[in-house]
Amino acid sequence: MTSDPVFPLAAPVLTTEPDGFSLVLSGKLVLTHSAAAPCLFVGQGQERMEMYRGNFDIEDYVVERVALRHAAISGDVIDLSPSPSEPARLRLRVEGAALRFEALDPAINRLWLRVQAEAGEHVWGGGEQMSYFDMRGRRFPLWISEPGVGRDKTRELTFKADVAGRAGGDYYHTNYPQPTYLSSRRYALHVETPAYSVFDFRHEAFHEIEVWAVPERIEFFDASDFEGLVEQLSTRFGRQPPLPDWVYGGAIIGLKDGEKSFERLECIRAAGAAVSGLWCEDWVGLRHTSFGARLFWDWQANETRYPALRQRIAELRGEGIRFLGYVNPYLCADGPLFPKAEAAGYFARDAEGKTALVDFGEFDCGVVDFTNPAAADWFAEEVIGRNMLDFGLSGWMADFGEYLPVNVQLANGVDAKLMHNPWPTLWAEVNARAVASRGMTGEALFFMRAGFTGVGAHCPLLWGGDQSVDFSRHDGLVTVISGALSSGLLGNAYHHSDIGGYTSLFGNIRTPELIMRWAEMAAFTAVMRTHEGNRPRDNLQIDGDEAVLSHFARMTRLYVHLAPYLRSLSDEAVQRGLPVQRPLFLHFPGDRATYAIQDSYLYGRDLLVAPVWREGETSREVYLPEGADWEHVWSGERYEGGATIPVEAPLGRPPVFIRQGSVWMDLFRTLATL
């Protein structure tokens, strides 16, 4: 799917031993193989995969799993077989900083690789992981899907979502998995494969990587510090452009209220909120189903719902406010674009060669086949280019990417099971190409929840997907931090989320406290954006309560106040690939107490943010890393790093600490006066 990597890395050293081999990265043993303790297994599996609206039921029947105990080594080539008397089944080739794989036995469709592990080792990454930032001790299937509602099998909400639509999810479900991890041993590993894969970190002595194919390569990244690793990964997977200038002007307000959205925006601004954009996903109009109002999935402005929209966009622009919309990679069968795309042969096909229709709940859609260059060009030029950018949109939610059915026929002839994971990257590329075609890279801002290897080269901004509107451990506010940190380590510099969460099901609704806590966190991220959620009428909105609106407005002012600092972080992202939100250990690698922390983060190098993420709490414990002194932004109290401290954190005063000695001290200290 991606071209070969080019990165100036020290190659791992291959050592041949009487009975096997070892691979060492700057003194770090990563692979070791002997007949008694083989590191490679191959075999055959027969998978069963069923999709229901983006949720997958996947089961594997492993027919064979054979240890390749015998290694025949010649230069940089290693041929592996079960025993010296049997023919080699797999060839490894050490190429630069990668191991290239070649199946010598075409029957192989499963591969397991054991990587050396150490006691106390931590591992992070795996794409955008919402439940567990440190993945050690657990097993992570890496397959793009809906993330799930509740994502915790002990919760009633998850149970109900499972029963209603197999939609409950679990800790490893994510819109954006990626077979890449960083180890606390100061190396990173990436599996270059489009196939279903699994990272199994449950074992003490090894990490086991499972791939439902023979992967193209395993790439190693080696550095003396974590920053160096992140820079390498960012170079490898793609670096984002700077944040658009207009974003620094305030929050992007998400409303889907038709023309009324403009009035509501005025009220929000009148309450003192700094606003950079108005995001109306219903710009395409609505469809009414038994589940409620849905968007009309045909990507052009809807005159009925938004009369004279082009004019309104221009007027807003005059006031310094951009307009954003919504698009996804489907076309509804009853919209005007569908017949055009079908006539041109742009859709994925079913087994009989007809347009494959996907049911999205009382309406069917065609899947635009991005492996067909003409279809991708058409979507970029005619749909996104003409209907959206030329129409005046400055950005959009580029939704979905997770639903490629595994049984469709694609133009490139590749098995859809091997295109399912790469799909979001293709989708991102179509969006990015459209933006580039108008010279608007770094100016138009689209945001995606779906991702896979290479998505960062095209997608300028991730959003954390559809959290439930609550404080829950596995589907609430706190999961957004883990998502930002894990994806950030893999080169996705910019992350943000729906303020107040999105999914309101089975009576779960937003509270004022939730919106306020979420806004407090969002002020210290790359982008502040609100969302009305899936059931706007049943849920509180930022303009639905005076205290909430006033609190929100203040948070937008904090965000704007920090713009110069955020701009410096964006510059750093462009130059080095460091993310805006960073795990504490990135800058405090010597403090191992920071390695498993996932509920606080560094906002750049100089601010530590510890959002209150449990309901009803007005204080929390915060660990301050050793090696710096920290100043509490609201009280000015100072603390020496290396300890957990209790912090008072009433609404409006999220725990934020300034690193002493920052060049931004004055800017930060002013926050308390806003």
Next chain:
Amino acid sequence: MTSDPVFPLAAPVLTTEPDGFSLVLSGKLVLTHSAAAPCLFVGQGQERMEMYRGNFDIEDYVVERVALRHAAISGDVIDLSPSPSEPARLRLRVEGAALRFEALDPAINRLWLRVQAEAGEHVWGGGEQMSYFDMRGRRFPLWISEPGVGRDKTRELTFKADVAGRAGGDYYHTNYPQPTYLSSRRYALHVETPAYSVFDFRHEAFHEIEVWAVPERIEFFDASDFEGLVEQLSTRFGRQPPLPDWVYGGAIIGLKDGEKSFERLECIRAAGAAVSGLWCEDWVGLRHTSFGARLFWDWQANETRYPALRQRIAELRGEGIRFLGYVNPYLCADGPLFPKAEAAGYFARDAEGKTALVDFGEFDCGVVDFTNPAAADWFAEEVIGRNMLDFGLSGWMADFGEYLPVNVQLANGVDAKLMHNPWPTLWAEVNARAVASRGMTGEALFFMRAGFTGVGAHCPLLWGGDQSVDFSRHDGLVTVISGALSSGLLGNAYHHSDIGGYTSLFGNIRTPELIMRWAEMAAFTAVMRTHEGNRPRDNLQIDGDEAVLSHFARMTRLYVHLAPYLRSLSDEAVQRGLPVQRPLFLHFPGDRATYAIQDSYLYGRDLLVAPVWREGETSREVYLPEGADWEHVWSGERYEGGATIPVEAPLGRPPVFIRQGSVWMDLFRTLATL
């Protein structure tokens, strides 16, 4: 665990082929092996097993699974290896009607065997299977455990039981699994192993048997008809004695109300119920915990709760009513028997060599180690013999057997993981030995829910375990039929259940309808017995409602009226091993429409019983097998077999049909007058 089988079977024919071998039973190909399509796989697994109060969380990490493609055959010995150049890892030996296994590679702890399967084939057995009688299309782990509450992951009840105590269960959870199945191809297969095993019937071309050890043997049973197969299996696994004469006198009434039980019994009799026994599980006294009253697990009569019990038992006996009690294989740490057993070294030990204590919910127990012959003798002689039989008990619930922790140290030195499954058979043997020592075999009646290979040789009566007090598909009334039919095919002739169900949790309580429907079914089984359930005070009892009691009394009279017929079935069980409750296909093998039916049964050869098992229904559809004419017992209407007919079935008129031509026609026809 068991001695080698002796059964006069035609040996399977082993055919050697250029590239492998085949095993054929009377023209039925059961195994076929070639290098391209091997039927045997071996390897290593690392299991994780956690028990919480009889519920297990089990996961296997399969390190290797290697096809043994190469077969070297010499006479009846087959040596198998991955390839011709590698040493043999496994030896098979065709011995009579069995394949004997021998590991040549001691590292093997997993084995997978593929047995030929056909399209449209049905398979039954697997011990006592409560959810699916026909196992084709599903995978069945065979490991003794609690069966679960709800047993259906889409049910709220199951969800709550899972969250509260990992106790929800699933379709394959059972107190009595057994690695034995019968195929509609007219053969049966038994895996002789004490280890965890799995029957995987999901595949089209083969059944896959998985064993977490190298099994001792795979035994084949071959017959031209199903009756012949059942006779062989009954011979192989043990045949029960006849039902005690006293059982035919009526129902066994389960009460646990201390002395008040006697008064309540009088009222029940006064309402016209025919009663053969009074069963008081609280004869040992009570313990009060935060969960409510529990039995005191020290096995002797409790003077406080039942003053002068010996005298009362004698008085009841004078009225033709037997007294039954309760026992299980544990001793509570605060009872008087515990220190005696501990001093004698009769308990299983923990890793440090101390008595292993098992938490049963606010009280700890020792596990009597039945692999220690002295402990088994003591329990049989002193506990069951002296305290129960000599005291006057005519029977008891021999509860549990499912909870042997997998980490205890046993006297016979065998890994507890390999004693967990055989444990109920040891437990049954202790009970049977005690009964035999008093010459009371066929006279004293104990009943068990736990079972495994060989349990039928010792246990005279199964009970279907702890159904929920409802009509649910996977944990209600209907599951008892599947349990009776599956266990019956494996030689367990007598089965019965708790009238009204047992488990009342999370607000699930008995309705009058449930008790009445259950009693209607029980009248057409080997034994009618009531149970107050786990929460007697919250649930309706048979004597708690006039209509229920009157209905129950009538059902006991039907049962007694059928006693001569039931006695003939008991005779048939003793002579041929045919169960009292039989799947329709047992006598109608030519009618394939009967093969998957699990909600009706033949009660002996001449009655077809189709219990109403759905709530609120007053009629149901009944399939009448082809090859006989059938007379509806209540209306006298006649039907030709080979069709599904609708039947009116108000309370009190369960769908029962008489096979025309039965020698019992007159007896059956009189039922309608009672």
